[in-house]
Structures are given as structure tokens and as C-alpha cells.
Amino acid sequence: MANDASEASAKETSAVSAPSPEPVRSAAAEKPHRKTPPWKIIVILLVVVVAVFKGIPMVLEAINTVSTDDAYVNSHVTFTAPRVPGQVMRVLVDDNNRVKKGDLLVELDKEPYQVDVEIKQAAVETAKADVVAAQASVRGLVAQARSSRFKLQHAIESVDNQIAQLKANVAAMEKGKATLTLAKAEFDRYKGLLEKKVASREEFDQRQQNLDVAQAEFTQALQNVVQIRATLGLPPKPETGEDLAQTPPDLDQTFSSVRQAQSDLLQSAAQLSIFPSSYTLSPKQLIDEFYKRDPSGKGNVDEIYGKVIKEAPALQQANAKLLAANRDLQQAQLNLRYCDVLAEIDGVVTRRNVNPGNNVQAGQNLMALRSLTEIWVDANFKETQLSDLKIGQPVDLRLDMYGKRQTFKGRISGFTEGTGSTLALLPAENATGNFIKVVQRLPVRIDLIDYNPGEHPIFVGLSVEPVVHIREEPTGPNAGKLLQEVMDQPKTAPAPSTPEPAKK
Numbered sequence: 001m002a003n004d005a006s007e008a009s010a011k012e013t014s015a016v017s018a019p020s021p022e023p024v025r026s027a028a029a030e031k032p033h034r035k036t037p038p039w040k041i042i043v044i045l046l047v048v049v050v051a052v053f054k055g056i057p058m059v060l061e062a063i064n065t066v067s068t069d070d071a072y073v074n075s076h077v078t079f080t081a082p083r084v085p086g087q088v089m090r091v092l093v094d095d096n097n098r099v100k101k102g103d104l105l106v107e108l109d110k111e112p113y114q115v116d117v118e119i120k121q122a123a124v125e126t127a128k129a130d131v132v133a134a135q136a137s138v139r140g141l142v143a144q145a146r147s148s149r150f151k152l153q154h155a156i157e158s159v160d161n162q163i164a165q166l167k168a169n170v171a172a173m174e175k176g177k178a179t180l181t182l183a184k185a186e187f188d189r190y191k192g193l194l195e196k197k198v199a200s201r202e203e204f205d206q207r208q209q210n211l212d213v214a215q216a217e218f219t220q221a222l223q224n225v226v227q228i229r230a231t232l233g234l235p236p237k238p239e240t241g242e243d244l245a246q247t248p249p250d251l252d253q254t255f256s257s258v259r260q261a262q263s264d265l266l267q268s269a270a271q272l273s274i275f276p277s278s279y280t281l282s283p284k285q286l287i288d289e290f291y292k293r294d295p296s297g298k299g300n301v302d303e304i305y306g307k308v309i310k311e312a313p314a315l316q317q318a319n320a321k322l323l324a325a326n327r328d329l330q331q332a333q334l335n336l337r338y339c340d341v342l343a344e345i346d347g348v349v350t351r352r353n354v355n356p357g358n359n360v361q362a363g364q365n366l367m368a369l370r371s372l373t374e375i376w377v378d379a380n381f382k383e384t385q386l387s388d389l390k391i392g393q394p395v396d397l398r399l400d401m402y403g404k405r406q407t408f409k410g411r412i413s414g415f416t417e418g419t420g421s422t423l424a425l426l427p428a429e430n431a432t433g434n435f436i437k438v439v440q441r442l443p444v445r446i447d448l449i450d451y452n453p454g455e456h457p458i459f460v461g462l463s464v465e466p467v468v469h470i471r472e473e474p475t476g477p478n479a480g481k482l483l484q485e486v487m488d489q490p491k492t493a494p495a496p497s498t499p500e501p502a503k504k
Contacts, residue, residue, distance in 0.1 A: 064471040071379035071464040078345050078369040083338040088358045095352050099343045106341040113336040120329040127322035134318035141271050142305050148265035155261040159252040166228040170245040173221035183214035253282040273313045347371045372453040379466045380441035391481050392474030395446050396467040406456050409449045414484055416443040
């Protein structure tokens, strides 16, 4: 061991004393330089190109668009229900069947309603017969009124004629009185001449005869006057004066026969709903008022009676009953037509819950129709995204159902007037302490443009990712606004035509 130690120390001493060799090169420096393989360069370039082509559109889209993943397809639902009760005879459609507007969906039993139509039709015919009978009755009343009017005029004329006859008889009486006076004077003169033997007996007898004849004629004329006065309801002699021709100035208006004719005319006119302005009118005033009923003011009697017939209560009542019967018939015909339950829109049948033999009531839900064309997207955007949204902005709609294979076009058509939380069943109330500030979402309606359900149908409820192009110019109605314009109300529909009353 001592030898070994001495040998080691000798080696160390020789190593220290020996000259140092040349510096040794590193292993790395001795290795040859390796170049990057071409395929790696190609891969790197491809990655860069893909990043550029993918990243730039993504960045541009993020800058120029607003999107959300909280959106779904929505549409109107039309619930089909019968308008009349009845028993279901046939059901012609099933769930998922596509129908057009006006297609027959369900048919009810028509027999009870057909019987009702026939009953109403018979009622219409009866009402028509009643109108004819009312026309005949009214014409009879008009003829009676005509006769009463003629009687009144005749009564007035008769009184006027009797007054004229009275005056003529009074004149004849005055003539007879003058003749009697002359005959009496000649008789007295010839009586004196006969006593003096100047006149013959024959001449005296002639004067005696003339006196008797004049006396008889005067007496007859006086009796005629008295008779006419009695006929006119006047005393034999006037209460004032000696003029037997004197009569009351309104005798032709107050005479009993005139008043009777006037009463008959008023009674006949009342049945035709013709009433005088006052019951104190004189007969002449009553007749003058009757002639004023002509709208032309010419006093045309035919025009007056034509208007009277048209406005007669009995005829109006009959026409009203005919109108009511026609309305009942129309309602019965409608009920018969309502036995066919038709599709009100183009769409697809869903939720069918009716079968043949069911007894259904009016308004009972039989099935629902979902429109294929009247659909839209309800997109719930965050309130922080709403500042850039306007009506009319174009939207790209991407559905999970079609993936990237199909993109639908749309436009914003309106904003719901309230966030989803305010429309909830239990809206948040700050006063009750259950309100926590969170980012709210507002439903935005997006209408589809040039949508063809035959090529790529969209189903209600599908998830949608709408991408709104906020930098593009809004188009369409209310473009660029947040609220739609006030809608113009449609004009009132004309009243349904009413059947004309039966011709007279």
C-alpha cells in the first residue's frame, strides 16, 4: 500500500511538471450544422395562412356584428274549433299533415242543421205571405181613407150648396112677396072700382085669382126657406136681423154631417198612422194639411198615398217580420255551413284531439295549425348589445339543425316593450328585496327574408344563432328606428246588405 501511495504521488508530480496540451474543442462545435426540414416550414406557413384567413374574418365579424346564442324559432298557432255543437262524422287529417287554407279538416253531422234551414225557409215564406196580406190590408185602409176624404169634401160641398139654395129660395121668396104685394094692391084697387061700378066683375075675379096665386107662391117660397134652414140646423128666423138668408160664416165647417165625415176620416187615417197636427183643425184645414204631405209640394194625391202605404205600421211590421225571418234563415244556413270545419291558414296539423263520434261544443279545441311561412326568430340580446341594434338591420340566421350548410337571411322587425324578467309570472320587485342587478335580456323579433319552407323547412322551437350586421344600412319598413310607426286602422267594413221588402 505504501508503494501504491508513492506511485500516485509520483504521477501527480509528473503531471504538474509536464507541459499543458492544446485546448480541446467542445462536442457541440465538433457536430455538423443541421438545416430545418422543408415540411416543417410548409406546416408553419399553412398554420400562418389558416390563422390569417380564419382570424381576420373572425375579428371583422366580432367588430361588425352582434350575436347571441339565446334565440329560437317562433310562430303563430291557430287553434281549430267548431262554431256550432254537433257530432263528429269524419276527421280528414292527422298530426303532421300539411294543409292549405280552406281544406276540410273535420265534418259534423249536418242533418239537424239541414232540418233547421228548412224550418226557417218555411218561416220566410210565411212572412212573405204576411207582407202580401198586409199590403192588401193597407190598400183597403187607404181606399177607406180616400172614401172618407171624399165624403168630407162632399159634406162641405153639400152644406155650401144648401146655403146657396137657401139664398136662392130667399130671393124667390122676396120675389113672391113683391108679387103678392102687387097683386094685393091691384086687388084692392079693383075692389074699389067694382064698388063704383067702374070695373067689371070678371076683371075683379082675375085680380082675386092673381092675389091668391101670389099668396100661395109666397107661402111656398117661405116654406122652402124654412125647410132649408131646418135642414141646415138653423131656426126658422135668425136670432138677429130679419134676413132669412143669414147663416153662420163657418156653417160648412161646423155642420153635423161635416163633423161626422171629419171623424170618419180621422179614424181611417189613424189606422194608417196619419195624425193631424191638432185635433182642433177645421175640416178645410185638415184637408189642406193632408195635401201638404206631398214631398214635392204639389199636392199630388197619388204621391201622398204611395208614401202612406210605404209607412203604414201594418206593412212595416210585416216587413220587419220578413227581415227577421230572412236573418234567421241566414243564420241557419251559416250553422249548416259551419258543420264543415275548415283550415283557416296554410300550415301543419298538430295536437289533434278529436275522433269520429265525439260530441263537440262550439269553441272546443280540436287541433292546432302551425304556419310554415308566418314564422320568425325571437332573439334575447343582452341590454349591453342593444345600443347598436336598429329595426331593418340585416341578420344571418344559423340553425344547429343545418349547421354551416345553410344560412338564412332575416331583418330586425321590432323590439319587445319589456325584458324577459318583467314579463315573467313573478317579476322582480325591488321593494320586496328580491331584485338583484343582473344583465337583462330583451326579446328582439327577427323576420325571415325569402324563406322557402319547401326547400329548407324551419321548425318551431329550434335553436338559432342570429348574427346582426350592425354596420350595414337598415332597410325595409321603419328602418333605423327603435319603435314601429303607429298602424293605420282599416276602414270600417260596410254593413251587410239587407234583403229588400216585398214589392207593393
